[in-house]
Amino acid sequence: MKKIEAVIKPFKLDEVREALSELGTSGMTVTEVKGFGRQKGHTELYRGAEYAVDFLPKIKVEAVVPDDLVERAIDAIKKAAHTGKIGDGKIFVYPVEQAIRIRTDEEGNQAL
Secondary structure, eight states: OEEEEEEEOGGGHHHHHHHHHHHTOOOOEEEEEEEOSTTOOEEEEETTEEEEEOSEEEEEEEEEEOGGGHHHHHHHHHHHHOOSSTTOEEEEEEEOOOOBOTTTOOBGGGGO
16 A cells, blocks of 8 residues: 655646546545745735745645555546646655554555
């Protein structure tokens, strides 16, 4: 099992969710986050004063998938989140040692 963590632009969330659902992923966690990478933020004008916005709004999508779905899930996220512009996001993949469904005590892939 692997945990896939993707930080994407907020307006791409529905496309990413649909792409992962089509693969058969059983669930995901979505968090509103703020951050920056190469974008380095931007400046905005508010009541005549210019100020820097260092942290941009992003969405973090987390899903734990069986090993045989990892590459297809990564490809699905890349295609769904892609705009071709700076700030499209990042994907991180982590090993998951164990998963346990609390309600039924199922473990491993059955717990997903």
